[in-house]
Amino acid sequence: MDNFEKYIQKNKDQFDEHKVDHLKIWNQIETELETPKTISLFRKFSIVKVAATLLILIGAFSIVRFYKISEINFNSEKMIVNQELRDIDVYYKNLVSFQVQLVQKNTKLLPEEKKEFLSFMDELDEEYNTLKKEMTQNLNNEYILEAIINNYKKRIELIENLLKQINTPQNSNDNEGYIL
Amino acid sequence: METNIIYTHKKLVENSKAGDRNSQYQLYELYVNAMFNVSIRMVGSKEDAEDVIQESFIEAFRKLNSFRYESTFGSWLKRIVINKSINHLKLKKIPITPLDHYEYQISEVTNQEAPVLDINKIKKGIKLLPDGYSQIITLYLIEGYDHIEISEILGITISTSKSQYHRAKKKLIAIVNTL
Numbered sequence: 001m002d003n004f005e006k007y008i009q010k011n012k013d014q015f016d017e018h019k020v021d022h023l024k025i026w027n028q029i030e031t032e033l034e035t036p037k038t039i040s041l042f043r044k045f046s047i048v049k050v051a052a053t054l055l056i057l058i059g060a061f062s063i064v065r066f067y068k069i070s071e072i073n074f075n076s077e078k079m080i081v082n083q084e085l086r087d088i089d090v091y092y093k094n095l096v097s098f099q100v101q102l103v104q105k106n107t108k109l110l111p112e113e114k115k116e117f118l119s120f121m122d123e124l125d126e127e128y129n130t131l132k133k134e135m136t137q138n139l140n141n142e143y144i145l146e147a148i149i150n151n152y153k154k155r156i157e158l159i160e161n162l163l164k165q166i167n168t169p170q171n172s173n174d175n176e177g178y179i180l
Numbered sequence: 181m182e183t184n185i186i187y188t189h190k191k192l193v194e195n196s197k198a199g200d201r202n203s204q205y206q207l208y209e210l211y212v213n214a215m216f217n218v219s220i221r222m223v224g225s226k227e228d229a230e231d232v233i234q235e236s237f238i239e240a241f242r243k244l245n246s247f248r249y250e251s252t253f254g255s256w257l258k259r260i261v262i263n264k265s266i267n268h269l270k271l272k273k274i275p276i277t278p279l280d281h282y283e284y285q286i287s288e289v290t291n292q293e294a295p296v297l298d299i300n301k302i303k304k305g306i307k308l309l310p311d312g313y314s315q316i317i318t319l320y321l322i323e324g325y326d327h328i329e330i331s332e333i334l335g336i337t338i339s340t341s342k343s344q345y346h347r348a349k350k351k352l353i354a355i356v357n358t359l
Contacts, residue, residue: 004349011299015221016214026208029208033242
């Protein structure tokens with residue numbers, strides 16, 4: 001430490017040259033110390049803030065939960081519809097393929113007649129595929145499901161009619177034989 | 181001996197801790213002028229120093245239970261005042277460490293004459309120092325903090341504190357010699 005520094009340190013008391021209004025500042029300090037309202041207000045404000053935050057969180061949680069439940073319900077509903085569709089599909093598909101086989105194996109029909117009939121079946125197949133697509137787009141599922149069933153029923157009915165027509169003349173001839 | 185100094189005003193401090201307003205007032209009376217001068221040297225304005233003093237005493241009395249006689253009550257209180265003053269300067273965006281361009285000016289006064297040892301001129305010279313220089317001179321020479329403490333107070337490294345102090349001192353000598 002050099003002389004300059006030592007000189008300043010030795011005379012540092014002379015830097016305390018200012019006087020303050022004791023009472024004015026004390027009154028302000030005392031008022032502040034006696035009214036811890038700022039703290040309690042702050043705390044109240046904090047409580048309000050915490051409460052508001054909690055409310056917002058609960059609200060947000062409820063909304064998320066509501067959407068989750070809706071989603072779950074929607075998904076389970078979708079699953080039920082899909083299951084229903086699969087069951088119907090399996091049942092009617094088997095029935096239709098069985099009857100189509102009957103038509104194909106039938107010896108009384110000409111290949112052209114078979115071809116014409118089966119092309120008609122293909123048209124109904126197309127209609128069925130369109131309905132199935134619509135089903136995945138979640139339109140009016142109940143209505144579409146009904147349309148799919150009708151599509152199958154129409155095919156079965158047509159095949160049954162065809163098979164009936166093929167078999168009817170044969171039966172009448174047999175009966176005639178017996179009459180004669 | 182040192183222990184006795186540390187326990188200065190112990191009774192007043194203990195009563196103040198218990199919330200005795202009269203003891204608090206007596207402590208305030210003992211220290212208010214010294215603390216006001218500490219603050220005014222840091223912030224440079226009477227009005228700002230009054231605000232700092234008020235805030236410092238309120239905080240000191242509220243936090244008094246954390247005072248464990250590891251230093252004197254005066255040192256503990258002075259540290260609060262210094263910290264509040266620094267915060268005040270920061271709020272007012274007054275630089276607490278000198279700006280770089282002053283460093284170039286310092287180079288002009290490297291081979292200076294012997295400093296004039298006149299306390300009034302030195303007091304005037306400190307007031308004429310740029311912001312940052314006056315604070316570091318005050319903290320080191322008048323408040324008696326070492327560079328480790330100054331580095332903590334100003335949030336700078338010890339070497340920065342040392343180098344800034346030496347620049348500030350050179351600048352102060354140059355100013356004082358022209359007065």
